[in-house]
Amino acid sequence: MSTLTTTAGPGTGRAPRRPRQGEGQRQSVAGWLFVTPALFVLGLFLLIPIVMALWVSFTDWNGRGSPFSSRVELVGADNYAALLTEPGLSRQDFMISLRNTFYYVVGVVPLQTVIALLLAVIVNQKFLRGRTFFRTAFYFPSVVSSVAISLVFLFLFTGTGAVNQFLALFGIDGPVWFSDPRGLIHLIGDWLGLWSVGRPPSALADTQVLSLSLWEWFSGPSVALTAIMAQVIWTTAGTFMLMFLAGLQDLPTEVEEAAMVDGANRWQRFRNVTVPHLRPTILLVVTLGVIGTWQVFDQMYVMTQGGPAKTTLTPAFLSYTAAFRQQQWGQGAAMAFLLFLLIFLLTSLQRFVLRDKDEAATRRARRRQQRATRRGARA
Amino acid sequence: MTRNRRIATLSLVLSGALLASACGGGGGFEEEGATSAPASASGPVDLKMLIASSGDAETNAVKEATDAWAKSSGNTVTVTVASDMPQQLAQGFASGNPADVVYMDAALFGNYAKQGSLYAYADQIEDNDDYYESLRQAFTYDGKQYCVPKDFSTLALQINTDSWTKAGLSDADVPTTWEELEAVSKKLTTGDQAGLGIGVGIDRLGAFVVQNGGWWLKDDASAGAANTPEVTEALEYVQRNVKAGNFQMSNQLDSGWGGEAFGTKKSAMTIEGNWIKGAVTNDYPDLKYKTVELPEGPKGKGTLQFTQCWGISADSKAQAQAVDLVKALTTVEQQMKFAEAFGVMPSRQSAADEYTAKFPEDAPFVAGGEYGHGPINSPGMEQVVADLNSKLEDLGGANIPQVLEGFDTNANAALGQ
The missing domain is CATH 3.40.190.10 (Periplasmic binding protein-like II)
Structure with a gap:
């Protein structure tokens, strides 16, 4: 804090005071001393485990004793190769987990974002009665432990559970959700008469890409995974609602009033005033959503253990089973790093896609202008 | 600049301390290997x-x-x-x-x-x-x-005695062969009860394989041996009955395991181990049942341990x-x-x-x-067994020779390591 106050900010009209030699040094030492506990904790629980895991992913460590002992041998990129290039069970399982999680992310992230935004707009209404109640109610699932919620959903979605009894009111014979491995795209295609689930088209079933047939790649989320997706959307929409709500309350009333004066109707105001204003929040919510969904673990661990027929296997859960159940620690660590890379790439891509295009254009223009002035000065 | 140097030194010391603390406690990186003579600490331990x-x-x-x-x-x-x-x-x-x-x-x-x-x-x-x-x-x-x-x-056959007498069966009808098992389960099958409920996976289906003289691996566990007539016929016997509705896998009966299907009377018989005694006492105290040995297969008696x-x-x-x-x-x-x-x-x-x-x-x-x-206990086989189990979840619709061939390929890869 003191560093901020001793150097005068720009625009105060006073030239910044040159700190005496000793003072600056003392301050930086003090600063480092203050952050040392935090750095220590971060290093011990974050940095060192990550570095160790990276090391393990390049070794054949079998889980006994220290991974740095001389018995452990470096195997290069073998663990990564087993997951990516060598046909075999490991690659098959990893690809299945990527497929499952892809459908999971594609289903969960847009829905939870839209629902969260909708809920936020609703509870932001000034004239809504019992606003506090609804805010608490919508946020409540986020506060409850995901394990407890998973257990409740396990009961809701049993063959004779509440969900199926509700469906039965409309004459729909609901599936045994958590033991149904049929893919949604398969089922919809079957229903539309495009193909038969029992006898998949051979063009799809016989073409193998990365240990899975095209038919398997295009299965869509299984019925079991869909039930988990419903649960996750329900749980996290509340969390993200809170972020949108904060963003909404930041929106100056004058702007909205100005739009009203300009004759914008409710939808136009939402579309052209509210949503652009919320762009940073949307970026945050989508980014957190993508990261969180790719790492999904709890639900699979508690509810399905990857079943039925591996359709709820996810990279995080697979990494856990590879290490703790099968003692293939190298492969487990390699999966974790591949997942990290994937998430990193996706979030970077998403930042690029969702960047503020006006701002980027202005920045580009300014840079062009600066270059031009420099050139002009030189001439 | 001295300041930067100082900061750098500080971070170095810090990371050194971190590493030391992370690796300490175990007494260094090396441990002595397993010796055949027992390590014996002196004094009370x-x-x-x-x-x-x-x-x-x-x-x-x-x-x-x-x-x-x-x-x-x-x-x-x-x-x-x-x-x-x-x-x-x-x-x-x-x-x-x-x-x-x-x-x-x-x-x-x-x-x-x-x-x-x-x-x-x-x-x-x-x-x-x-x-x-x-x-x-x-x-x-x-x-x-x-x-x-x-x-x-070990696994044995549990029979719901109420369903048994209701179907007009007596003690003399207790099945001792596959044919008899098929016959009684057909008689026991009603609109809301399957004759025999079987838990999913090779930890139950394996019993039929043993009764048919087969096993998933070769005797010396050097390679897979699932794609053999012994194993295929055993699974096809169960599959035939699942398709006919006499047998049902526990997941078809909306149950987590055979005992649950049996206890909730969704099946009249099940194949479980001695742990079912405790489960029945705790969860289904009114259930009347008896346990008999599993029927003999074409190659004699067989069960899993x-x-x-x-x-x-x-x-x-x-x-x-x-x-x-x-x-x-x-x-x-x-x-x-x-x-x-x-x-x-x-x-x-x-x-x-x-x-x-x-x-x-x-x-x-x-x-x-x-x-x-006994169970498959070769190292590296867990993933292979899990894969087989996932493919046998839908036993009625499974292409058994193809599944077993896949198992052998995976098992050979795992055992060859």
Whole structure:
């Protein structure tokens, strides 16, 4: 804090005071001393485990004793190769987990974002009665432990559970959700008469890409995974609602009033005033959503253990089973790093896609202008 | 600039301290390998024991037994109940400071034996021959038996006696062959009850395979042997009946396991082990049922055995004392105490008579000790077995020869490592 106050900010009209030699040094030492506990904790629980895991992913460590002992041998990129290039069970399982999680992310992230935004707009209404109640109610699932919620959903979605009894009111014979491995795209295609689930088209079933047939790649989320997706959307929409709500309350009333004066109707105001204003929040919510969904673990661990027929296997859960159940620690660590890379790439891509295009254009223009002035000065 | 240098030094010191603290505690990177002579700490030792308990009855019985040994030998024993056994075992062995004595499941045994985490002490047990041969086999890796079986369970056939009499069947109709099993399950099948409910996976289906003279792997576990007529026919027998509706897999019956389908009367018969006794008493106390031996297949009797052993860690500092403790826990007398407390079957043949005299209704389970087959215990096979199980979930619709061929390919890859 003191560093901020001793150097005068720009625009105060006073030239910044040159700190005496000793003072600056003392301050930086003090600063480092203050952050040392935090750095220590971060290093011990974050940095060192990550570095160790990276090391393990390049070794054949079998889980006994220290991974740095001389018995452990470096195997290069073998663990990564087993997951990516060598046909075999490991690659098959990893690809299945990527497929499952892809459908999971594609289903969960847009829905939870839209629902969260909708809920936020609703509870932001000034004239809504019992606003506090609804805010608490919508946020409540986020506060409850995901394990407890998973257990409740396990009961809701049993063959004779509440969900199926509700469906039965409309004459729909609901599936045994958590033991149904049929893919949604398969089922919809079957229903539309495009193909038969029992006898998949051979063009799809016989073409193998990365240990899975095209038919398997295009299965869509299984019925079991869909039930988990419903649960996750329900749980996290509340969390993200809170972020949108904060963003909404930041929106100056004058702007909205100005739009009203300009004759914008409710939808136009939402579309052209509210949503652009919320762009940073949307970026945050989508980014957190993508990261969180790719790492999904709890639900699979508690509810399905990857079943039925591996359709709820996810990279995080697979990494856990590879290490703790099968003692293939190298492969487990390699999966974790591949997942990290994937998430990193996706979030970077998403930042690029969702960047503020006006701002980027202005920045580009300014840079062009600066270059031009420099050139002009030189001439 | 001096400031920057200073900061750099500080960070270096900091990271050095971090590394030292992260790697310390274990006494450096190197540990001595497993030696054949037992590590024996002198003086009274504190043995740590990690168990996967089925409930308070088991925990208390184990604690009582270890306390008795501790008192007579002058040592102490700390019993810890694991909440997630495979994970806690893995953590212990990785730390280099594992519990001295652990419950070791036969299905996990292979990986830990290969990894060198277990101390092979079976050659120090004088009456090792008294344990059932197939159980000892379950804890043998690379020709060496590592530990002695704690107890065991086998599969048998449970029959809901109410459904049985309602279908007009008598004691004389108890099935002893596959044909009879098919016939009675057809008679027992009603609109809301399947004749026979079977738990998903090879831990139940394997019994039919054994009855048909087959096994998933070759006898020496060197390669897969699932794509053989013995295994294929056995699974096709079950599949045929599943398609006909006489048999149903537990997931078709909206149940987590065979016992649940049986207890909720969704099936009139099931194939489960002796643990079903406790489950029925706790969850379905009104259920009337009896247990009989599994019917014979074309190649004779067959069932599956499940077992755990008293594993001793290779990194234990007091192996001699641990072996002594295991000896005390595996006497006929102590095994009978465990049997009475939480319903497990003694792994000693010499205790079989006493056990059947005390629990006559368990005779069908005990009989399985003679002809049962232990689980797949080769290292690296867990992933392969999990894959097979996932493909057999929908047994009715499975392409069995294709599934078994895939299993053999994967098994060969895993065993060839």
